[in-house]
Amino acid sequence: MSRVYPFDDAATARAVIDEDGTLTEWSEGARRLLGHPAEEVVGRPAALLLAGDAVPRAPVGTRWDGTLGLRHRDGRTVPVWLLAHHTPAHDGRPGHWVLVSPLDDGGPRTPDDPLATAALTQSPCAIAVYDDQLRLRRMNEAMAQVIGLPEKRVQGLRVTEIGGRQESGDLELSMLRVLASGRPLDVQTYLRIGDEDRAHAWLARLAPVTDAAGRVWGVSLAAHDFTENYLARERLQLVNAASVRIGSTLDVVRTSQELADVCVPALADLVTVDLLDPPEDGGDLPARLTAPVTLRRIAHQSVLPGVPEAVLKPGQTEVYPAASPQADSLTAGHTIVASVSSGELDDWLSWNKARGERVREFGVHSSMSVPIQARGTTLGVAVFRRHRRLDPFGPDDVLLAEEITARAAVCIDNARRYSRERETALALQRSLLPRTLPRTAALQAASRYLPAARAGVGGDWFDVIPLSGLRVAMVVGDVVGHGVQASATMGRLRTAVRTLADIDLAPDELLTHLDDLVLRLSEEQGGEGSTGEVGATCLYAVYDPVSRRCTLARAGHPPPVLLRPGHLPHRLDLPAGPPLGLGGLPFESAEVTLDEGTVLAMFTDGLITSRHRDPDTGRRLLHEALAAYSDSLDETCDRILHALLPSGGAADDVALLLARTRGLPPARVASWDIPADPALVAPIRKQVVEQLDVWDLSMAAFTTELVVSELVTNAIRYGAHPIGLRLIHDTATLICEVSDTSHTAPHLRRAKTWDEGGRGLLLVAQLTQRWGTRHTAEGKTIWAELSLFEDDELR
Numbered sequence: 001m002s003r004v005y006p007f008d009d010a011a012t013a014r015a016v017i018d019e020d021g022t023l024t025e026w027s028e029g030a031r032r033l034l035g036h037p038a039e040e041v042v043g044r045p046a047a048l049l050l051a052g053d054a055v056p057r058a059p060v061g062t063r064w065d066g067t068l069g070l071r072h073r074d075g076r077t078v079p080v081w082l083l084a085h086h087t088p089a090h091d092g093r094p095g096h097w098v099l100v101s102p103l104d105d106g107g108p109r110t111p112d113d114p115l116a117t118a119a120l121t122q123s124p125c126a127i128a129v130y131d132d133q134l135r136l137r138r139m140n141e142a143m144a145q146v147i148g149l150p151e152k153r154v155q156g157l158r159v160t161e162i163g164g165r166q167e168s169g170d171l172e173l174s175m176l177r178v179l180a181s182g183r184p185l186d187v188q189t190y191l192r193i194g195d196e197d198r199a200h201a202w203l204a205r206l207a208p209v210t211d212a213a214g215r216v217w218g219v220s221l222a223a224h225d226f227t228e229n230y231l232a233r234e235r236l237q238l239v240n241a242a243s244v245r246i247g248s249t250l251d252v253v254r255t256s257q258e259l260a261d262v263c264v265p266a267l268a269d270l271v272t273v274d275l276l277d278p279p280e281d282g283g284d285l286p287a288r289l290t291a292p293v294t295l296r297r298i299a300h301q302s303v304l305p306g307v308p309e310a311v312l313k314p315g316q317t318e319v320y321p322a323a324s325p326q327a328d329s330l331t332a333g334h335t336i337v338a339s340v341s342s343g344e345l346d347d348w349l350s351w352n353k354a355r356g357e358r359v360r361e362f363g364v365h366s367s368m369s370v371p372i373q374a375r376g377t378t379l380g381v382a383v384f385r386r387h388r389r390l391d392p393f394g395p396d397d398v399l400l401a402e403e404i405t406a407r408a409a410v411c412i413d414n415a416r417r418y419s420r421e422r423e424t425a426l427a428l429q430r431s432l433l434p435r436t437l438p439r440t441a442a443l444q445a446a447s448r449y450l451p452a453a454r455a456g457v458g459g460d461w462f463d464v465i466p467l468s469g470l471r472v473a474m475v476v477g478d479v480v481g482h483g484v485q486a487s488a489t490m491g492r493l494r495t496a497v498r499t500l501a502d503i504d505l506a507p508d509e510l511l512t513h514l515d516d517l518v519l520r521l522s523e524e525q526g527g528e529g530s531t532g533e534v535g536a537t538c539l540y541a542v543y544d545p546v547s548r549r550c551t552l553a554r555a556g557h558p559p560p561v562l563l564r565p566g567h568l569p570h571r572l573d574l575p576a577g578p579p580l581g582l583g584g585l586p587f588e589s590a591e592v593t594l595d596e597g598t599v600l601a602m603f604t605d606g607l608i609t610s611r612h613r614d615p616d617t618g619r620r621l622l623h624e625a626l627a628a629y630s631d632s633l634d635e636t637c638d639r640i641l642h643a644l645l646p647s648g649g650a651a652d653d654v655a656l657l658l659a660r661t662r663g664l665p666p667a668r669v670a671s672w673d674i675p676a677d678p679a680l681v682a683p684i685r686k687q688v689v690e691q692l693d694v695w696d697l698s699m700a701a702f703t704t705e706l707v708v709s710e711l712v713t714n715a716i717r718y719g720a721h722p723i724g725l726r727l728i729h730d731t732a733t734l735i736c737e738v739s740d741t742s743h744t745a746p747h748l749r750r751a752k753t754w755d756e757g758g759r760g761l762l763l764v765a766q767l768t769q770r771w772g773t774r775h776t777a778e779g780k781t782i783w784a785e786l787s788l789f790e791d792d793e794l795r
Helices: 028-034 114-121 141-145 159-163 164-181 227-245 250-261 325-332 346-351 352-362 395-432 484-502 507-525 615-627 632-643 679-695 698-718 760-767
Strands: 012-018 021-024 063-071 077-087 096-102 126-131 136-139 185-191 198-212 218-223 270-276 293-301 319-321 336-339 368-374 375-384 444-451 458-466 473-484 535-545 549-555 561-563 589-592 598-604 653-659 671-673 721-727 733-740 770-775 780-787
Touching: 012 028, 021 632, 028 063, 028 077, 096 293, 126 141, 136 141, 141 185, 159 164, 159 507, 164 185, 164 198, 198 227, 227 250, 227 395, 250 270, 250 293, 250 375, 250 395, 250 698, 270 671, 293 325, 293 375, 293 549, 293 780, 325 589, 346 352, 346 395, 352 780, 375 395, 395 484, 395 760, 444 458, 444 632, 458 653, 473 484, 473 598, 473 653, 484 507, 484 535, 507 549, 535 598, 561 615, 598 615, 632 653, 671 679, 671 780, 679 698, 698 721, 698 733, 698 760, 698 780, 760 770, 760 780
Parallel strands: none
Antiparallel strands: 012 021, 012 096, 063 077, 077 096, 126 136, 126 218, 185 198, 198 218, 270 293, 270 375, 293 319, 336 368, 368 375, 444 653, 458 473, 473 535, 535 549, 549 589, 561 598, 598 653, 671 721, 721 733, 733 780, 770 780
């Protein structure tokens, strides 16, 4: 089998050996080398051509080279250097080895042989040779074009003398290292050479020039322009950096600053980010913009410290007319690139003299305005300017700026939407939480609420609810989730707790009703055949200053912490109870007697739970902060938050309620057992009046006597024995309570003209500040409160 080659086949000895060692091809050059014609060797083992008995080691890999002794046709041994390439089997052809050896070295060369000098003078690669003093000896035409000077003009000059830039000095130091070490070195640099209007990326390959003895005589420099690859890599790295660094938080200012920081100095020397102010009514931004446009400076960054090129400071606004690149890009909806030299900015700079002076002072020459658009809405504009970099913005720069700005626009839009939802949730939260806590005779209270720093407003709440008999209810709860939905659910639960507390349910019964409500809310929020994910925890406590007893129950909520006078804080051991929303599981109450001046701390788990510490550590810090309590509940609240929450804010929202108990002295409470005989009501009224005289409340005797008479008479007539009467004297209120063992509650009705009864409770309602009924384990209690500071008690 013969092949046709386009070149002189006799100039190279060439043979092909198949996998089993049989010669399959033999060129004319091989015949010239060893004298064997093709017909004598093709088809025979190649090993027959080896001289002597030595068998070469089988080659490893796909290439082999070495010198072998081969048998000439005349019997002598010829040492031959061989280069062998292995070709694997493909297209149905078996694998084989191709062996080649050069026969003609080209003959003797003359000093002016063009082939001898072509490697230097005609190479498309820029090449220069420097002597051991690093002075230029030779360079080719390609290098002369790079430098912009002919060879004869710069021969004998050093690199620093030719280039005259800082990068030239760095390159000369690298050449000195090659000269001293005798080892090649690759150097990358990005610089402008001669009068170029833009910088280029260069790969300088430095190698020592040596003689036959290995002595270093100089350094050769081959320069390769890889600007396109360099810029493509820089753009890719910048886009990757933008995807990582922009949008680290849901904060508009922070995200805008990240956009400016990423692009300086990689893309521009100055970047400003201006945004449209959101509408005051909270609506969406306009779909189309017309000049003039009012923008607010949100962020900027510069290669110069302090951003001296900027006229506006962050937070300031400016009206941009139609001639400005900002307004033009916003109204057009696409990027606008302008340069000072072209005169495209003359109208804008003459209109804004301060900005024109800054442009001339710092040498700003190119501007690129990119609209910040996301989800079909224009949010603002990012302006890129150059003054230190001399090359203007090009098409690749526009694509890069638009890519980065588009990524930032989505993050800014997300941040604005989050901020708007957060403000809405905060407003809803403020409207649902108590603005001030009621002043009661039973306790003094202070509270704090902190929304989560990043997750947003949640469903934590607290409340202090005055009850009958000077008692007071305290509640702290936590709805699972964040946002407007959690706040709305919190509002419904808080209203439900107030309603249930108003009918004086025991804490465990109240939580049972609240659990049913959460189940219904879950069903409402879920779809067909599924339930929602509404869940909550709650701690509910009722404190009675007369008995100084506090009854508490919790539904999956952290237990409170008690600080008794003269003692260290400790966690109150309460039955845990299931979280609200599970349904069908019981709640248990616990009762504890509290000394006057005891501080009760109720809180949500966001206070003690953190990603950086375990709950036990949080509770310990809470106990330490609470132990430092002196007299101020407000200062103690601040101390607790400072000790437990990081400076950047809590990861979850936090509600904290501190209450210091008060006790009512026994001398301010009077009670009587009521006989079953209605005729004995008059002596009871007399004793009540005498007690009022002792309390120096004679001015309330008439009203109190009427209320006592009506309530006691109704209890004797319609209630069940035993019957009791109790008067409680607070600073501003006198409370009358009548208890019996009947569970039937009286109803207020308007009596007709000829009715003999039915006017008692109506009279009580008119004479008192408020009245009501509460059920107890033994029966019921009808109570009425009289204000001691009203000028007209009969109203």
